[in-house]
Amino acid sequence: MSPIGIAPTPMPAARPAIARRSAVLALAGIAVLGAAACSAPTASISTRSGYSIVGDDIPVSVCPSEGESRLSDEEGTLISAHFALRVECVASFTEIPEDFQLAYLFGDDAEVLPPEAGFEFTLVQFAPEPDAEAPDEDANEVTGTLAIGDVTWDFDQELPGPGSVYLAVTEADSPVNLELTDAERTQSLDLRERTRTGTIEALYTGEPEVKSDVIEHTVEASLNSGGYNYWVDGWVYSTNFVGTRTVYADGEWVAEPDRALLSVSFVWMRSGSGLEWDIDPEETLKVSGPDGALEPAVVDHDDEDYGDGELRYYDMQYDVPADALEFTLKFSPKGPIAWPEEGIEMPVENEKTHEAALDFA
Structure with a gap:
């Protein structure tokens, strides 16, 4: 019989944001102080226990570029099938630090008064430019809670946007936790201890x-x-x-x-x-x-x-x-x-x- 030959065949290739204030008026009063003619009024913000404020989609990091307030990727990232979030910084203080860009949160001319003794400000900011990506970005399966002491924010099918800042006045050293559930699997971040639990390990490596x-x-x-x-x-x-x-x-x-x-x-x-x-x-x-x-x-x-x-x-x-x-x-x-x-x-x-x-x- 004649030879049968099969030749090589190509194979197919397999912006500053306006802060949204959630404070109850009885808990946080804003009084316009007397001002000289032709000068801008100054807002004084009294921050009692339970005061909270959220700044959405802040385009910069409000925390200093270096220092203990910043979290490493391993400390601040949660990834699941339908979300990927990175907490960039967490900080607690009794007076507004000069090196924090909190004008994005309170406004340029606000005077923020310190909380009463035994209480402190705690802020959490999500990264303006998250590095991680979720395999599937449909967040319909996701619910969760961010808690700073007794102050909580609940999420249901809509997660914090890039750069979002959450700030609350609570007792000093109150727990700070983020918990997210995706398709019945729960992962959490202890932002005081900077530890993660319930991680879906293959998504992190x-x-x-x-x-x-x-x-x-x-x-x-x-x-x-x-x-x-x-x-x-x-x-x-x-x-x-x-x-x-x-x-x-x-x-x-x-x-x-x-x-x-x-x-x-x-x-x-x-x-x-x-x-x-x-x-x-x-x-x-x-x-x-x-x-x-x-x-x-x-x-x-x-x-x-x-x-x-x-x-x-x-x-x-x-x-x-x-x-x-x-x-x-x-x-x-x-x-x-x-x-x-x-x-x-x-x-x-x-x-x-x-x-x-x-x-x-």
Whole structure:
């Protein structure tokens, strides 16, 4: 019989803000003091216990650029499937510090009187430019509370905007906590102690998606049967691997808070020019992580017509630790190559094992 050749085939690539005051008049009075003619009046703000004020979308950090009021990313960030928030600074004081830009909150000419003894101002500002991103920005699933002592703000499907500042007068050293619940999973920040609880760990480490280098190889196959010689001279396969780490998909959590769902996808040209090369994905692709070999929990595929043949897109899913970021792949396609029209299968003569890596770090 004449040689059958399959040539290399390109594969598809797998502004200052006006503060909103929430103070009750009985608790916080604003009196316009007497002023000389032609001078601007000065507002004096009396801040008793329970006084609070919110400044929305303040474009700058009201805290100094350096100092203990500022939180690191690890101390101030909460990420979930539908939100990503970073608290940039938290500060408590009894008199307004000169190096804080609180004119954005109280106005340029306000005189803010100190609270009574035993009480203090505490402010919380969310980052004007958050660095983190949520996998899905639809906040319909999110509720939460920011509490400074006994003063609380509740959030329901609408979270604090970038730069928002929350300030309250409470007893000195009152707890400061942020708690957010997304699709029934709750995470919290203790902003006094600067600790996080309930974190969905995979969202805080590594990249969500990476790709391996391309692997490519050319094989031959042949068979002598019934007085005929059959052969394939140059079947070229070429593919790469796409890895994703996921915790939430299709409206539900798909991994525990300390785990991640690793998906490894690749495309295989399973037929062309009348020939077929089927592979067993579980035997062909072996994945290992920091703790050794992994067994797929799900193996799935979709087919697509391609020229006179067919492409098969494989997706293999693994349950992995949230902190596992580096994976080694060994890919070993085995024959035979079938010629259905002739009713034969030809052994592959020069099979090869390829090694690839997925590094989410």
